[in-house]
Amino acid sequence: MRERLTAPGSQVLSPTHHSLAWGVPAGVVPGTLHVLAVTGGITVSPQEGRAILFGRNRPDVHVCVGENDRRISRLQGRLTHSADRWWVSTTGRLPLRLPGSRLLFHQDEPIPLATGYTPMFVRGSSGREHLIEVHVQSGEAERPPTAHEAATQPPNTWALSPAERLALIVLGQRYLLHEVYPNPLSWRQAALHLNEIRPDEEWTHKKVEHLVLGVRTRMSRGGVTGLTREEVGEPVGNTLNHNLIRELLETTTLVPPDLRLIGYEE
Structure with a gap:
């Protein structure tokens, strides 16, 4: 069943919350986890052993994903805090697709999430793609300075004959x-x-x-x-x-x- 979230700073994110790709508020405890789907999401502070669940069965998960798509598992995945890091694991039948086209299957060991933004996808029925956005709060020292007026840095191309x-x-x-x-x-x-x-x-x-x-x-x-x-x-x-x-x-x-x-x- 759903964990009672009583840690300071924990809050529910509404379905109208802007994409986590746009960033998260500064001044929050480093390691704070933000998770968002189209149905809403959650922000929770880091705590050893804490687990955030996501999947189709709204009553028993923290973040509901694909609630009208029976290809998505009732419990599709889990985000767990351990050893000062957040880890993601797949518990459903379908794999999670992570950046770099990496597929994470339920047989795989959990993998650590880097600080910053991570989009995760699950392919449902009729080619539907369900997005779970995750953002792990960095420390202020890790946050890069704004560069609104700086010149755009060109990509590093490779020299070819x-x-x-x-x-x-x-x-x-x-x-x-x-x-x-x-x-x-x-x-x-x-x-x-x-x-x-x-x-x-x-x-x-x-x-x-x-x-x-x-x-x-x-x-x-x-x-x-x-x-x-x-x-x-x-x-x-x-x-x-x-x-x-x-x-x-x-x-x-x-x-x-x-x-x-x-x-x-x-």
Whole structure:
């Protein structure tokens, strides 16, 4: 049954409360937990052993999620305070989807939440996505200063040679074309396309592979994860090149207008 919340600072959040992504009030005890769904939520101070429950069965949870969607479990998940941290675990049949597309299943061990904002999703019936917003209060010393008037900091792009850039645009063209489920081209497909647009450069699948491997190695040494066989395990498939292209897109190293270099019009 629902825990009686009597700790100082605990309060119910109404369904009309603004998204936790917009931030939470300053001056609250560090470690305070804020949880919000479309039906409302809760703010609770940290206390060893405290558990906040969320799921479909409104009478027996602190935060109701998907109350009219029978795909969501009556008790879908739990947020527990232990060892000065909040931990999230899945208790329902469906996994929680966390940032980075990580899926947390009920068989998995609880994982710690970082301070700040964490969105969690559960996929329900008919493609519905149910959002549980979580925000763990940071200390004032951790809160970054406001920067309203500061110049925007550009993303850190990766340096590529002209040949590397060309090969990667061809390899990742399905991503740049915004296909719904993109995959990298194979080495042979990329070489065929490159020979069509640059016939004098004598592209082979080995040449494409060598260039891309050099970029992956360089970026892996620069701190990007998911670019080596040791990290992703076997079978590798397209995973390494998929992760590579995603990183290049997210850092704006490659952008859709680059498609002009391989013959696509605006």
